[in-house]
Amino acid sequence: MNPLPDLEEVAHEHLLMHFTRNGAFGPGRQPVVVLERGEGPYVFDTHGNRYFDALSALFCSQLGYSYGEEVVSAAAAQMARLPFATTWSMAHPTAVALADRLSQLAPPGLGHVFFTSGGAESVESAWKLARLYHNATGGEHRTKAIARRIAYHGASLGALALTGVESYKAPFAPAAIQVRHVSPTNRFRLREDDRFGEAVHDDAEFSRLLLEEIEAVVLEEGPETIAMFIAEPVQNAGGCFVPPTGYWEGLRELADRYGFLLVADEVITAFGRLGEWFGSMRVGAHPDLITTAKGLTSAYAPMGAVFASDRVVGPLYEDPKRSLVHGITFGGHPLCAAISLKNLEIFERDGVFENVRTLEGHLQDRLRELLALSIVGDVRGCGFFWAVELVGEEGRRFDAEERERLLRGFLFGRLLRAGMIARPDDRGDSVVQVAPPLICTAEQLDEMVDGLAEVLTEAGELMNLEAKTAKGAA
Numbered sequence: 001m002n003p004l005p006d007l008e009e010v011a012h013e014h015l016l017m018h019f020t021r022n023g024a025f026g027p028g029r030q031p032v033v034v035l036e037r038g039e040g041p042y043v044f045d046t047h048g049n050r051y052f053d054a055l056s057a058l059f060c061s062q063l064g065y066s067y068g069e070e071v072v073s074a075a076a077a078q079m080a081r082l083p084f085a086t087t088w089s090m091a092h093p094t095a096v097a098l099a100d101r102l103s104q105l106a107p108p109g110l111g112h113v114f115f116t117s118g119g120a121e122s123v124e125s126a127w128k129l130a131r132l133y134h135n136a137t138g139g140e141h142r143t144k145a146i147a148r149r150i151a152y153h154g155a156s157l158g159a160l161a162l163t164g165v166e167s168y169k170a171p172f173a174p175a176a177i178q179v180r181h182v183s184p185t186n187r188f189r190l191r192e193d194d195r196f197g198e199a200v201h202d203d204a205e206f207s208r209l210l211l212e213e214i215e216a217v218v219l220e221e222g223p224e225t226i227a228m229f230i231a232e233p234v235q236n237a238g239g240c241f242v243p244p245t246g247y248w249e250g251l252r253e254l255a256d257r258y259g260f261l262l263v264a265d266e267v268i269t270a271f272g273r274l275g276e277w278f279g280s281m282r283v284g285a286h287p288d289l290i291t292t293a294k295g296l297t298s299a300y301a302p303m304g305a306v307f308a309s310d311r312v313v314g315p316l317y318e319d320p321k322r323s324l325v326h327g328i329t330f331g332g333h334p335l336c337a338a339i340s341l342k343n344l345e346i347f348e349r350d351g352v353f354e355n356v357r358t359l360e361g362h363l364q365d366r367l368r369e370l371l372a373l374s375i376v377g378d379v380r381g382c383g384f385f386w387a388v389e390l391v392g393e394e395g396r397r398f399d400a401e402e403r404e405r406l407l408r409g410f411l412f413g414r415l416l417r418a419g420m421i422a423r424p425d426d427r428g429d430s431v432v433q434v435a436p437p438l439i440c441t442a443e444q445l446d447e448m449v450d451g452l453a454e455v456l457t458e459a460g461e462l463m464n465l466e467a468k469t470a471k472g473a474a
């Protein structure tokens with residue numbers, strides 16, 4: 001008896017897939033891909049089809065899929081000893097050990113760790129820690145935040161308020177937190193952006209304009225009302241926007257001048273995605289709070305963590321009657337903490353981040369070859385975190401109908417047929433994102449880029465784009 005078709009049908013009947021047009025799947029429509037096994041950077045569906053996981057299961061699986069047995073022995077030992085304990089008014093050895101290890105790895109001064117179950121909880125915990133800090137230091141009126149357009153910070157209501165993707169927010173308005181959104185660091189569309197335009201020639205000038213925009217918002221709202229600014233070291237949504245030189249240094253300066261806290265949302269960029277423990281280290285950021293999840297366990301268990309500075313937690317310690325009025329039952333779960341400790345050990349033992357640093361240049365060179373295709377307008381990113389922006393003639397943005405045809409009508413299914421999981425995305429402009437597991441070899445990265453090249457060549461044909469070389473524009 002072959003149980004496979006049933007699984008797809010049962011999935012369609014009973015499993016509500018997240019951020020998915022659920023009605024597009026099912027009998028007579030698209031089949032649901034049901035993944036049942038993984039190995040290295042590959043996953044296999046119930047029909048035995050192999051896919052290169054070029055998205056690391058949503059930027060999570062730093063280690064890929066072959067460390068399960070080793071991780072499970074750490075998990076089993078923990079479960080046999082103490083399957084569960086909270087971090088509410090007490091502690092357990094594994095959470096203590098993990099907090100201690102993380103504090104050694106964190107950027108200097110960010111050695112206080114608050115555990116959560118995932119990214120959105122980390123973001124909301126950072127918001128509450130910021131509010132508690134301000135409340136304790138005479139900043140009770142600091143009730144607003146600044147974040148960036150198109151950035152994604154999570155789907156729960158507080159994190160959604162910080163998120164800058166209008167279509168995700170509109171059904172749940174009004175927002176739970178008052179947030180102003182400012183420009184992301186999108187160099188590629190700079191010249192078409194009314195706020196910046198032709199005048200910008202270099203990083204210093206771009207940074208200056210971006211920071212001026214933020215300062216204007218702070219002054220408009222009233223500096224005494226701003227609790228925090230949140231941004232990713234490299235912004236994911238919109239397609240791997242790398243900051244211009246001087247941007248994060250300027251953010252630090254603004255935060256200090258106007259008294260708000262600076263939060264680096266590193267749910268994606270921490271734990272090696274950019275070749276360092278934290279993306280902040282790569283981009284010169286000196287935040288007061290860092291939010292993490294995903295790579296903290298390489299997603300072998302669901303866990304997040306917020307890193308807070310001595311300054312932020314100072315008020316929580318100075319008065320024995322002051323409470324950290326925020327908590328999550330599973331924050332610091334022993335199982336997840338044991339898995340995270342093992343994950344961190346493997347990162348170091350197997351030189352996982354060295355692999356990213358060694359192969360980043362190769363990956364960049366190979367991805368930049370895609371610029372020869374007419375449909376590719378830009379290739380940007382760093383580490384193992386890249387976006388390929390798709391464009392019409394002369395860099396034209398695709399309109400809504402074209403994006404529907406290209407991204408959802410063609411690329412989603414065609415990438416799967418090419419044996420690849422990557423992310424066509426148009427929360428900003430049209431991009432395909434790749435963020436492979438950090439254990440990939442050069443040959444595996446080549447396989448990924450070759451697959452992408454094949455699919456994007458066909459995508460160009462679909463959109464009736466002439467080859468760049470034919471127009472002499474390669």
Ligand SMILES: Cc1ncc(COP(=O)(O)O)c(C=O)c1O
Pocket residue numbers: 058118119120121123152153154155232236265266267268293294
């Ligand atoms: C930068 C960033 N912050 C927060 C989140 C929310 O994380 P989660 O889905 O674990 O709640 C995400 C998720 O992708 C993210 O990319």
